[in-house]
Amino acid sequence: AQSVTQLDSHVSVSEGTPVLLRCNYSSSYSPSLFWYVQHPNKGLQLLLKYTSAATLVKGINGFEAEFKKSETSFHLTKPSAHMSDAAEYFCAVTDSWGKLQFGAGTQVVVTP
Amino acid sequence: ETGVTQSPTHLIKTRGQQVTLRCSSQSGHNTVSWYQQALGQGPQFIFQYYREEENGRGNFPPRFSGLQFPNYSSELNVNALELDDSALYLCASSLVRQGRDTQYFGPGTRLTVL
Numbered sequence: 569a570q571s572v573t574q575l576d577s578h579v580s581v582s583e584g585t586p587v588l589l590r591c592n593y594s595s596s597y598s599p600s601l602f603w604y605v606q607h608p609n610k611g612l613q614l615l616l617k618y619t620s621a622a623t624l625v626k627g628i629n630g631f632e633a634e635f636k637k638s639e640t641s642f643h644l645t646k647p648s649a650h651m652s653d654a655a656e657y658f659c660a661v662t663d664s665w666g667k668l669q670f671g672a673g674t675q676v677v678v679t680p
Numbered sequence: 681e682t683g684v685t686q687s688p689t690h691l692i693k694t695r696g697q698q699v700t701l702r703c704s705s706q707s708g709h710n711t712v713s714w715y716q717q718a719l720g721q722g723p724q725f726i727f728q729y730y731r732e733e734e735n736g737r738g739n740f741p742p743r744f745s746g747l748q749f750p751n752y753s754s755e756l757n758v759n760a761l762e763l764d765d766s767a768l769y770l771c772a773s774s775l776v777r778q779g780r781d782t783q784y785f786g787p788g789t790r791l792t793v794l
Contacts, residue, residue, distance in 0.1 A: 600780040602782075604785070609790075610787060610788075611684075611770055611785040611786050611787040611788050612723070612770065612772075612785040613785070614782055614784070617780075617782060619780040620780075658722055658723070660722075662780070665728070665735065665736060666711065666713065666728065666774060666781060666783065667713070667725050667728065667736055667738070668713070668715070668723070668725060668772075668783060669725070670715075670722035670723050670724075671722055672721060672722050673721070673722050
């Protein structure tokens with residue numbers, strides 16, 4: 569069975585400073601991992617995914633994530649936060665046929 | 681925009697009623713998954729349809745049912761609505777039925793049960 573734990577329910581950063589969102593996973597097989605972003609009253613938008621290729625994955629809008637099998641982690645980072653990054657972020661893992669298991673989400677607040 | 685559309689955008693029903701939500705998948709995608717997102721929570725998997733057949737189900741009762749049509753669009757039906765069914769219902773389509781394949785989400789249908 570797969571599961572995801574997002575270690576922070578809420579992260580507050582200043583505009584222009586780095587963002588780190590932490591995600592640990594549990595999977596009984598070689599996982600595919602995803603980060604999605606959800607802006608208020610919107611659906612989910614894919615930021616990036618890991619599917620057993622390069623462990624450092626680059627996504628849209630300057631985000632990247634590193635897959636660390638030894639730590640069962642898939643943390644999301646961005647070097648410099650922008651006001652438009654304020655949203656909810658979800659880490660997810662899939663099983664072999666595509667059932668996404670999501671974490672509880674991390675709310676990101678960006679202050680000027 | 682992902683190309684996945686859902687209707688209606690918002691819906692208000694009363695307890696005990698039935699509701700049908702609709703989803704049009706992205707062009708070329710043959711797999712549709714439905715998720716329920718309660719307020720303040722992550723999405724929960726309801727079920728997946730692949731080539732018109734249910735292909736896996738989450739921990740939801742039988743009053744949650746669905747269909748997939750030959751054009752791969754899909755419906756989610758919920759009977760005997762309960763207050764706890766109030767949520768954002770998300771539809772996602774993918775090109776193939778594989779874990780590594782990206783699921784593209786629609787904007788969701790906000791269901792309120794009074």
